[in-house]
Amino acid sequence: MKNWKQELIKCVMAASMAVSLFGCKGEKGASGPQKVVISNSGSDTMVNLAQMWAEEYQKIKPEVSVEVAGGGSGVGIRDLIQGIVDIANCSRDLTDAEKEQAKRNTGKEPVEWIVGYDALAVYVHKSNPVESLTLEQLASVYAEGGPVDKWSQLNIDMKAAGGNDEIVRVSRQNSSGTYFYFREVVLGNKDYKPGSRDMSGSKDVVELVGKTIGAIGYSGMGYVTDAVKFVKLSAGEGKPAYEPSLENVAAGHYPLARSLLMYTDGQPQGAAKEYIEWILSPAGQEIVKKAGYIPVAASGK
Numbered sequence: 001m002k003n004w005k006q007e008l009i010k011c012v013m014a015a016s017m018a019v020s021l022f023g024c025k026g027e028k029g030a031s032g033p034q035k036v037v038i039s040n041s042g043s044d045t046m047v048n049l050a051q052m053w054a055e056e057y058q059k060i061k062p063e064v065s066v067e068v069a070g071g072g073s074g075v076g077i078r079d080l081i082q083g084i085v086d087i088a089n090c091s092r093d094l095t096d097a098e099k100e101q102a103k104r105n106t107g108k109e110p111v112e113w114i115v116g117y118d119a120l121a122v123y124v125h126k127s128n129p130v131e132s133l134t135l136e137q138l139a140s141v142y143a144e145g146g147p148v149d150k151w152s153q154l155n156i157d158m159k160a161a162g163g164n165d166e167i168v169r170v171s172r173q174n175s176s177g178t179y180f181y182f183r184e185v186v187l188g189n190k191d192y193k194p195g196s197r198d199m200s201g202s203k204d205v206v207e208l209v210g211k212t213i214g215a216i217g218y219s220g221m222g223y224v225t226d227a228v229k230f231v232k233l234s235a236g237e238g239k240p241a242y243e244p245s246l247e248n249v250a251a252g253h254y255p256l257a258r259s260l261l262m263y264t265d266g267q268p269q270g271a272a273k274e275y276i277e278w279i280l281s282p283a284g285q286e287i288v289k290k291a292g293y294i295p296v297a298a299s300g301k
Contacts, residue, residue: 036271041069042076042089043177044201045118045220046260049291050089053279056287060278064271070201073177080263081105086272090261091118091220092177108266115279116260117294119244120181121221122231123206125213127161130154132232132241135186135255141167141216142182144191151214163213169196170205170217178202181258182218221245222292246294260293 040050047070054066069075076088077098083106094102094110102110122138124130130151137154140146150165151158158165171192172179183189199205205217210227221244224230232241235255248254268276278284285295 035063035065038064038066038087038272038275039069039079039085040066040087040089041071041079041085043073043091043260044070044172045091045176045178045222046089047201048203048222049116049260049288049293052287052291053284056283057275057278061274064275066275072173072175072200073180074175077263080110080265083265086264086268087276088263090177090263091258092180093261094263102265106265110263110265111267113262113264113276113280114259114296115262115276116285116288116296117249118258118260119221119249119254119294120178120218120256120258121224121244122233122256123209123217123219123224123228124231125161125163125209125215126227126229127213128156128158128163128229129161130156130231132234134234134237134239134241136236138186138233139188139190142169142171142193142196143187144193146193158214161213166214168212168215169193170208170212170215171196171198172202172205172218173198173200178219185256220293224292246289249294257294260288 040054047068050068054068057064057066073090073092076085076090077094079085080088081098081102094112099110102108122133133154137148140148148154149167151167152165172182183192197208199208202219202223205219206223206225206228209215209217210225216231221230230243232243233255234241240253242248242253242255244254244256249257262276262279264272264276267273280296285297288295
């Protein structure tokens, strides 16, 4: 028979090792200081900005780790409702039903924080001769039953650019806040026309448009590359068209300006509260500008 004392010692050593290895999330070590972890998920439009904030904040406060995940506004809202995330990033407002569900699950009212502004840009390939479109023309391209499927129907000749006449519609997946915003504001809550290429991320939309001469897509203004160009947008026939820019959003000219939002379950406390306060500070808002978006103070709203 094995010595029971030896077996007991082995069990104690194994348990001690498990604590040392796994401990609390983000722990530096059994004898070292423990990191505070802020969990942050949601909007793909905001994910690059959120990562920039997280990296800069860790330089200032190395004892705090901000874990950023994308997946779309719907993912962040789901995590908020389930109470498994400290902050949800959203490019759309929570619905009343979502707020009520979050309150039922967590016992707390979701609190909204406007942390910047974005001009939702419409992108085409850099060789595409189109310069401007009205919101009505956009709807005729994207909405179910919309009559426009070819560039020639918009008086755009794609031959010189080396592209086909057919419009390649690039859209987002239906968990995206950008998808819902475009559907509400541009399509008037109509369904999307079948046959679009639905991408899982904002960056993916712009990359596909940059590789496809006849494509058109929508994404946050911060994702612009040298392979694409902005389409100027007009609120209606005969009205001036504007490209997405800080100045045009601040002046109220650009028709697809929207808020970049963070939501918390109730008023944030401790490290999460300090983090949001820093995001809204001049230092945090300077990063909004560097990421290609519009700081809260600069919006004039």
